[in-house]
Amino acid sequence: MPTETVYGLAADAANANAVARLYAAKGRPRFNPLISHVASLEAANAEGELDERAAALAARFWPGPLTLVVPAVATARTCDLARAGLDTIALRVPRHRLALGLIAAFGGPLVAPSANPSGRLSPTRAEDVADAFGDSVALVLDGGPCEAGIESSIVSLLPGEPARLLRPGAIPRDRLEAITGRLAEAGTGDVSAPGQLVSHYAPRAAIRLNATDVRADEVLLGFGADAPADAPNLSRAGDTVEAAANLYRMLRELDAAGADTIAVMPIPDEGLGEAINDRLARAAAPRDGGAG
Ligand code: TXA
Ligand code: MG
Secondary structure, three states: OOOOOOOEOOEEOOOHHHHHHHHHHHOOOOOOOOEEEOOOHHHHHOOEOOOHHHHHHHHHHOOOOEEEEEEEOOOOOOOOOOOOOOOEEEEEOOOOHHHHHHHHHHOOOEEOOEOOOOOOOOOOOHHHHHHHHHHHOOOOOOOOOOOOOOOOEEEEOOOOOOOEEEEOOOOOHHHHHHHHOOOEEOOOOOOOOHHHOOOOOOOOOEEEOOOOOOOOOEEEEEOOOOOOOOOOEOOOOOOHHHHHHHHHHHHHHHHHOOOOEEEEOOOOOOOOHHHHHHHHHHHHOOOOOOOO
């Protein structure tokens, strides 16, 4: 299904068989828990315990590209397998018309990891999903290109802990912090945040970051007005929102064109730059043992 962030591979959150098939289709490590997508705050409250901080974030950003990690309630419909056995749950109300319609028509939560084979680039167009999964998915709902183009921001709100930014994403940090105050960082090596697997979101080509030149065996991915006119450019205007929307598609196109190495020009950490640089750093990380 399309969402406003990236396409998701959707399955009945309550059905462990469906979830197991989803893990198999994705080739995903078992310890990586999934996001349960619901259509309303009320439905979210049936799955997880949203404290005041979580409720304030939900009121401000749902429906939208924000995932909240909160304690799971005992009667949650989302099965243990989808939560990878954790006592917490990741919840989000997406903003895309087709996603909301699908969840409402189905009548229960849908887990939906990004619809890419594990470790590969997230899909931002229906054809990316069809290319990657072919006949192994029942149906691809085509909602056109994704508006944000980068995954949701993930914030954990757990008892006795500060609000933590587990994954920078489609909502810039400062907009979240306007509600929560300063966000703590994700703990390093924390299995409860396996989105932090070091090598993740990787194209086939190698990636070189903060490139200020292009070497013989490289193609350039530009950013800003100083980039050469003939290079693909994430945003000639230097706009990080536009760059996020273009990121996966451009990496995918350069990859498909057979580039050995993609040299990416520096991108400032402001706005969505933090999330873009996070994804690029993971794409650039050594791949050996990269289970993401
Ligand atoms: O934008 C998005 O969030 C997309 C669209 C399809 O909604 N979905 C997505 O799902 O990015 P996925 O599975 O690719 O990433 C979910 C992230 C993973 O990094 C996972 O570790 C984290 O959410 N997560 C899920 N449950 C968690 C939990 N209980 N505690 C900590 N992290 C959790
Ligand atoms: Mg993903």
